[in-house]
Each structure stands twice: as C-alpha cells, then as structure tokens.
Amino acid sequence: MNKRKYVQQRRSSWRQFRDLIDRAESRRERKRMSPVDLADYSRLLREVSNDLAIVRAREWGRELADYLNSLVTRGYNNYYTSPPGNVRKFVQFIIFGFPVLMRKNWPFMLAGWCLFFIPFIVSWGVIQTDSSLAVRILPAEHLEQMEQMYETPLYGGDQVGDDEEALDSESSEDEPSDSAVSQEDQMVADGYLDERSTMAGFYINNNVGIALRSFAIGILLGIGTCYVLLYNGLVLGASFGYTLAVGHGDNLLSFAVTHGSFELTAIAISGGAGLMLGDAIIHRRNRTLFESQKVRGLDAIKIALGAGVMLVVAAFIEAFWSPAPIDHTIKYVVGITSWVFVYAWMFLAGRGRVPA
Amino acid sequence: MSSTVIPSQRMPAGDGDNLDGDNLDVISLEIPVETPECVLMTYRVAGPASRVGAYLLDTAVRVGILIAVAMIVSCSGVIAQGVSMGVFLVSWFVVEWFYFAISEAVFNGRTIGKRVMGIRTIEQYGYPLSWWSALVRNFLRTADCLMFYGIGFVSMLMTSRFQRLGDLVAGTVVVHEHPVRLPREPVILETIKPLNREHCNHFVPSERTLSLIDELLSRRMNSRERIPHYRGHSLARELAKTLSEKLNYQGDFDQVSDYSMAFLARVYVTFQSGDLPDAEQTKSEVAPFGLQGASR
Numbered sequence: 310m311n312k313r314k315y316v317q318q319r320r321s322s323w324r325q326f327r328d329l330i331d332r333a334e335s336r337r338e339r340k341r342m343s344p345v346d347l348a349d350y351s352r353l354l355r356e357v358s359n360d361l362a363i364v365r366a367r368e369w370g371r372e373l374a375d376y377l378n379s380l381v382t383r384g385y386n387n388y389y390t391s392p393p394g395n396v397r398k399f400v401q402f403i404i405f406g407f408p409v410l411m412r413k414n415w416p417f418m419l420a421g422w423c424l425f426f427i428p429f430i431v432s433w434g435v436i437q438t439d440s441s442l443a444v445r446i447l448p449a450e451h452l453e454q455m456e457q458m459y460e461t462p463l464y465g466g467d468q469v470g471d472d473e474e475a476l477d478s479e480s481s482e483d484e485p486s487d488s489a490v491s492q493e494d495q496m497v498a499d500g501y502l503d504e505r506s507t508m509a510g511f512y513i514n515n516n517v518g519i520a521l522r523s524f525a526i527g528i529l530l531g532i533g534t535c536y537v538l539l540y541n542g543l544v545l546g547a548s549f550g551y552t553l554a555v556g557h558g559d560n561l562l563s564f565a566v567t568h569g570s571f572e573l574t575a576i577a578i579s580g581g582a583g584l585m586l587g588d589a590i591i592h593r594r595n596r597t598l599f600e601s602q603k604v605r606g607l608d609a610i611k612i613a614l615g616a617g618v619m620l621v622v623a624a625f626i627e628a629f630w631s632p633a634p635i636d637h638t639i640k641y642v643v644g645i646t647s648w649v650f651v652y653a654w655m656f657l658a659g660r661g662r663v664p665a
Numbered sequence: 666m667s668s669t670v671i672p673s674q675r676m677p678a679g680d681g682d683n684l685d686g687d688n689l690d691v692i693s694l695e696i697p698v699e700t701p702e703c704v705l706m707t708y709r710v711a712g713p714a715s716r717v718g719a720y721l722l723d724t725a726v727r728v729g730i731l732i733a734v735a736m737i738v739s740c741s742g743v744i745a746q747g748v749s750m751g752v753f754l755v756s757w758f759v760v761e762w763f764y765f766a767i768s769e770a771v772f773n774g775r776t777i778g779k780r781v782m783g784i785r786t787i788e789q790y791g792y793p794l795s796w797w798s799a800l801v802r803n804f805l806r807t808a809d810c811l812m813f814y815g816i817g818f819v820s821m822l823m824t825s826r827f828q829r830l831g832d833l834v835a836g837t838v839v840v841h842e843h844p845v846r847l848p849r850e851p852v853i854l855e856t857i858k859p860l861n862r863e864h865c866n867h868f869v870p871s872e873r874t875l876s877l878i879d880e881l882l883s884r885r886m887n888s889r890e891r892i893p894h895y896r897g898h899s900l901a902r903e904l905a906k907t908l909s910e911k912l913n914y915q916g917d918f919d920q921v922s923d924y925s926m927a928f929l930a931r932v933y934v935t936f937q938s939g940d941l942p943d944a945e946q947t948k949s950e951v952a953p954f955g956l957q958g959a960s961r
Contacts, residue, residue, distance in 0.1 A: 311937060312876055323847060358702040365705070368873030370880050379845040381706045382791070390773065390793045503747030510754030514761075521762060525807035528830050529816070533808075586834065599833050606834035610801040 312369045319360055326353040326380055333387040354384045405659030407615035410608055411578065412656070414585060418612075421581025424535055425573070428542035429549075436550030443554075446547040455548060459557035459564075505628045512624035516572065517617050520579035524613040527583020528602075530590060534583035541576060563637040566644030567630055570651045571623035579616035585609040696826055696838065698791035708791065708840040710826050711784040713818060716839055722778030727760050765806065770799040779839075789826070789838045798835040805831030857927075859935040864915040870908060870936055877904070878929045879937075894926070901925035908932055 329350045332338040342350075361377040364370075411418050436443045443452055519537070526533030552561045589605040596604065630643075695707040734756045738749040768776040774786035774794040786794050786802070809817030809829045817829035826838045881901060892900070905925035908914075912932075914921065921928050 312872065312879070313937065320847065355702050358700060358704040358706075361706065362704045368871070368876065370873075370876035372880055373876075376845045376847050378706050379843070381700070381704065382708060383842070385700055385706065385791060386773070386785075386787065386793050503745050506745075506748040506751035507754070508751070510751030510758075514754045514758040518758065518762065521804055522807050525805050526811070528805060528808045528834065529811075599836075602834045603836040606801055607797055610797060610804060610834075613804065614800065 312367075312373075315363075315369075316373070322353060322356060323360075323377070323380060325349070326357050326384065329353065330380070330383050330387060334383070350384070350388065354381070354388055357381055357384065402611070403615055403618050407612065408655050408658040409660075410611055410615075411581075414581070414608060414612065417585045417588065418578060418581040420584055421534075421538060421579075422574075422577040424538040425542045425577040425580060428539050429546040429573075432543045432546030433550040433553075434546075436547050437554045440551055440554035443547055443551040446543055447551070452551055455552060456555050456557065459552050459560040461560070502629070505632070509624055509628035512627050513621055516576075516624060517620045520576055520616050520620050521613060523576070524579045524583040524586070524609070524616070527580075527586040527609075528590070529587070531584045531587025534580050534587065538577070538580040545573075559637060563640040563644075564631050566641060567647050568623045568627035570644065570648040571619045571626065574651055574655075575616040575619035575623060578619070579613050582609045582612040582616065585612070696789075696840075700791065706791070708787070708838070709843070711782075711839040711841045712827055713821055715782045715784055715841070716827075719776065719778035719782040719784060722781055723765065723776050724778075726777050727764050730760055730764075731757060762804070765803040766799045769794055769803065770796045774799075783842050783844075784839050785842050786837050786839050789828075789836050794837060798837050801835035802829075802831035802837050805829075805834055857930050857934045860912075860914070860931050861916060862935075865912040868911045868913070870911075870932060874904070874908070875933055875936055878933045882926065882930060882933070898923070898925045901929050905929055 329342075329346060332342060332346070333350065357377060357380050361374065361381050364374050364377055432446065436446070519541075523534050523537040526537075549561065549565075552558060585605055586602070586609050589601045589609075590598065593601040626647075631640075694710045694712070696710060697705050697707050699705055734753055738753045742749040765776060769779075769786055772780070775784075779785060786799070788794060788798060806817075809820070809831055817831075820829045820833065821827045824833065826832075828838060832838060881897070902922065902925040905921050905928045909918075909921045909928070
C-alpha cells in the first residue's frame with residue numbers, strides 16, 4: 310500500500326465526509342439529515358481519524374496530513390457539540406442553583422457584602438449625625454441637587470425622580486447619568502408608564518453594567534472590585550445620611566427601600582464574585598494558575614450572572630414600583646418584606662439540591 | 666504550567682533525518698488535542714492580528730445594530746416615546762454585554778467578524794464552545810479591554826496559546842480554520858525513466874522522503890505557488906546528493922548536482938510503486954508502528 314493507492318482508495322470517503330460536514334455546519338441542512346446520514350457521519354469520523362493517524366505514522370506528507378486534520382477537526386467540532394442551552398434549566402438555576410452556589414462560596418460573598426455594606430452603614434451613620442462631613446465625600450452641588458430632589462415625594466408634580474442612586478454615575482465612565490436626566494426631562498409630559506419604561510432601560514443598562522464590570526475587573530487581583538465596592542458603599546451611605554440629616558428621609562427611604570433589597574445585595578454579590586476571580590490567582594490550592602482560574606471562574610461567572618438577574622428585577626421595581634404614588638406605609642411594608650424575602654431566599658433556597 | 670504539550674500527546678517525532686519538520690515538539694502555533702478516537706488532531710492558534718480584525722468587524726456590526734435599533738425607535742417614538750427609549754437603552758445593554766457571548770454560543774464559536782476572518786473559539790481540549798464558557802470569556806472582555814486591550818494583549822503574549830484573561834478563565838482558545846483542499850494526485854511523471862537498478866545498491870528511501878519529493882515536485886507544478894526551476898533545483902540539491910550517496914548511485918552525476926529535481930523525480934518513480942525488489946529492507950525502513958491499519 311503506497312501513498313498514491315491509498316489516496317485513490319480513500320478519496321471518495323473523504324469527499325463524502327466533507328459533504329456531510331458541510332451539511333452539518335449549516336443549521337437548516339442539519340435538521341434534514343437522515344439517520345443514515347448520521348450513522349455515516351459517525352463512521353466516517355472514525356475512519357478519517359484513522360486515516361489521519363496512518364498518514365502521520367507513515368509520514369506521507371504535510372499537505373495530506375493537513376487536509377485530513379482539517380476534516381477531523383471540523384467533523385469533531387460538529388459531532389461533539391455541547392448540549393443546547395435551555396430556558397427552563399436557566400430559570401431553575403437562578404431560583405435554586407444560584408443561592409446554593411452563593412452559600413458554597415460564602416466567604417467571598419461575605420467579604421463582598423462587608424466591603425460594600427460596612428462603609429455604607431458607617432458613612433450613613435457618621436454623616437447623619439454630622440451632616441457637615443458630607444462635603445468631604447460628595448461635591449456640594451451634588452448635595453444640593455439631592456436635597457432638592459427629595460424635598461417633595463418623588464411622584465409629586467414636576468419633580469422627576471432621578472436617583473441619586475446611580476451607584477455609579479461617577480464610577481462608570483462611559484454612561485454619565487446626566488444624559489438620562491435630560492432625556493427624561495423631555496418626556497415629563499408623557500404618561501407615567503411610558504416615562505418609567507425609559508428609566509427601566511436606564512437602570513438595566515447602568516446598574517447591571519456596573520455590577521458586571523466590577524465582577525470582571527476582579528480578575529486583576531480583586532483590586533478594582535474592592536475599589537468599586539468601597540466607593541459605592543461610601544457614596545451611597547453618605548447620600549442617605551445627608552438626606553436624612555436634612556430631613557427628607559421619608560421621601561428617600563420610601564423610594565429606595567424596596568428595590569434596595571435586590572439592588573444593593575446584588576452589587577455586593579457581584580463584587581464577591583469578582584473577589585473569587587482575584588482569589589483564584591492568589592490561592593491556587595495545588596492547581597496551576599490557569600486550572601485554578603478555570604475551576605473557580607465558572608462558579609464566579611454563574612454567581613455574577615445571578616446578580617445580574619437580580620439587578621434586572623431591581624431595575625423594574627425601581628422604575629415602576631418605587632416612584633409610584635402609593636402611601637409610604639405600604640411601601641415600607643413591601644420594602645421590608647422584600648428584604649426579608651431576598652435574604653431568606655439566599656440562605657434557604659435550594660437546600661438539599663445538588664449545586665447547579 | 667499545564668499549557669502546551671502533555672507528554673502523552675506528543676507527536677511521533679521521526680527519529681531519523683527529520684526532513685519535513687512536521688514535528689510539534691518545536692515551537693509552533695499548533696496545539697495538539699487527542700480525540701476520543703485516540704487520534705491526535707492539531708489546531709492552529711489564531712494570533713492577535715486576525716483577532717483584532719475580527720473584533721473591528723464585530724464592532725462595526727454592533728454599531729450597525731444600534732443604529733438600526735435607534736432608527737426603529739425614533740419611528741416608534743412618535744407613539745410611545747418613553748417605551749421606545751427604554752427599549753433602546755436595553756438593546757444597548759444587550760449589545761454591549763451579550764453580543765459576543767450570544768453569537769459565539771449560538772454560532773458555535775464564531776461571531777460574524779470571526780467567521781469573516783476564518784477563526785473560531787473552541788474549548789481548549791477541542792470541544793465546541795459551551796454557553797458558560799462563551800459568557801465567561803466575553804464578560805471578562807471588560808478586564809481585557811482596559812488600556813485599549815493592553816491587558817488582553819500582554820496576557821496573549823505571555824501564554825503559549827495566545828489566550829487573553831477571559832480565555833484563561835473560560836479555558837478557551839481561538840483557532841484558525843483555514844479551508845484546505847485535498848492535495849492533487851501525486852505527480853506521476855509517466856515519461857520519466859526509473860533509475861537503472863544496476864547503478865544503485867539496495868537502499869530504499871523512506872516513505873517520508875518520497876512524499877517530501879512528491880510535495881516538492883507537485884508544488885513546483887502548482888500554478889499558485891510555483892517555484893522557478895533554478896530555485897527548485899537548488900532546493901532539491903542537498904536531498905539529491907544525500908540520496909545518491911546512500912544509493913551509491915553510479916549513473917549520471919551531472920544530473921544529481923545540476924538537475925536535482927529530475928534526479929529526485931526519477932528516485933520517486935523508481936520507488937513509488939511500492940512493490941520493491943527488496944521487501945526485507947522496506948520493512949525495516951518504514952514502520953515505526955501501526956501499519957496494519959493501512960491494509961483497508
């Protein structure tokens with residue numbers, strides 16, 4: 310058996326396999342493949358793999374080996390496709406798998422939570438007792454603006470509730486919240502729901518973006534993540550403390566209490582996921598750097614995605630429920646319920662199930 | 666580092682004269698993957714240049730999508746301005762964060778830009794990209810793109826497979842997928858005279874040597890990468906001389922040194938038929954392993 314005879318003999322199989330691959334690669338054709346085609350595909354994949362091994366072993370030249378190699382790689386890639394994603398699984402993951410995963414990685418979640426909520430509570434407490442300190446954290450015009458904003462209830466008259474909220478406005482570079490304010494001003498005249506939809510879009514775009522970004526830069530040893538968490542904690546705490554000290558606390562708290570449960574917690578969680586990435590670099594636990602990243606990175610991304618979903622929920626609450634003209638008492642009740650719900654879910658959901 | 670070559674996956678390195686350099690122990694852009702069929706296949710890693718090209722194309726596509734959405738939104742804005750604005754902001758968010766992830770996951774590792782550039786993202790053990798990996802590598806784009814992708818670029822230079830941080834965490838590589846055609850039939854030069862067996866000893870050149878000659882000659886014939894004949898002769902000269910020494914060739918020496926390709930063609934014609942006079946030598950010459958598979 311020499312090369313020439315071999316090629317002549319096998320050539321038709323190779324052609325057939327190539328045609329099958331072409332069909333398998335196009336989405337429409339793939340559905341039309343008959344069971345016989347599939348059996349052929351599987352047989353030919355093994356045959357061509359064998360051919361490749363023979364050609365390599367007998368050293369029949371690079372061109373031939375390259376050709377067979379490209380057939381095998383393409384064939385292999387189509388043959389062992391990963392199972393398609395599926396919505397039901399995803400929903401199940403978010404409801405049960407996600408809290409389980411968070412509890413499994415609780416030290417990071419706790420660290421993220423502390424990095425965000427401790428500065429938040431401390432700066433809130435300090436500035437509420439001595440509001441003159443607020444200038445050290447927030448620029449004066451920002452404070453003034455906030456004071457105006459919460460003078461009246463958010464749904465009152467010409468006041469359009471923009472959030473001081475915007476966790477970000479400063480920390481996110483590419484999407485300053487000012488633009489959203491001006492867009493919003495133009496559409497005050499429109500209906501409530503209509504106008505609120507814009508804000509929903511804005512909150513999703515902005516807050517989820519911040520959370521994902523603080524997660525992603527966690528890979529740089531977690532430094533960026535720590536910064537984002539501490540910064541947002543301080544600024545938000547200062548805003549709350551100042552508004553309460555000036556005496557508009559009721560308007561602000563009734564607005565923020567409901568969506569805050571999801572939003573603030575999710576920011577802390579996504580930060581925690583970022584810390585997991587950073588930690589995977591520092592503590593490798595007998596793995597190589599890359600292995601360590603790969604093993605722990607999957608958990609981290611799942612948690613970050615869960616936090617993203619929480620933020621989308623928060624965005625809808627923030628846009629449609631929080632500024633609604635409803636009695637403050639009801640808002641507080643709903644708000645506190647949602648805090649209890651979020652933490653009960655995080656601590657209890659999915660017990661006894663295998664981590665997703 | 667678990668990176669490039671796991672010992673068991675090494676290519677069988679020829680132990681004799683390594684004439685064609687088809688050897689993955691040397692530094693190369695090829696990564697070997699062993700399939701469940703127990704065959705080594707290799708992927709050629711894509712470098713920064715083609716990936717930047719794909720990225721720019723994808724960026725253009727993303728901008729295009731956003732412009733399209735903006736146009737639709739500005740039309741529907743007449744009816745419900747706020748909702749349209751909200752839709753625009755959400756689609757901005759989706760395009761910013763999920764364009765790459767979704768299109769890689771759905772199109773088996775190829776965004777539009779990657780398809781045009783002929784590259785594909787795969788798992789580093791050769792499997793097709795999974796949803797989670799696609800999400801990981803593209804969420805971490807945020808970290809890689811700091812300083813105009815400086816971080817990703819440095820990371821690519823420091824890893825043997827050109828992986829940026831997102832690739833490292835997701836365990837993925839970006840590989841080239843160049844279309845390859847079946848090489849033409851080996852050149853059969855019917856008119857060429859075989860060597861006169863009386864001028865040679867019983868040496869039989871290896872299969873590898875013969876296919877090397879085949880590749881050289883067919884490349885010479887191939888119009889696309891035609892080699893001028895003097896260049897072809899000078900490329901062939903070393904091999905021709907070595908072969909003539911091993912064969913202890915008594916014939917026309919001018920042909921060996923001046924028309925080396927012609928000599929090699931004659932060697933090829935002499936030995937390519939496979940039914941060689943001296944079967945014993947053939948066996949010892951080829952055959953590191955696995956010959957039985959050839960008799961299909």
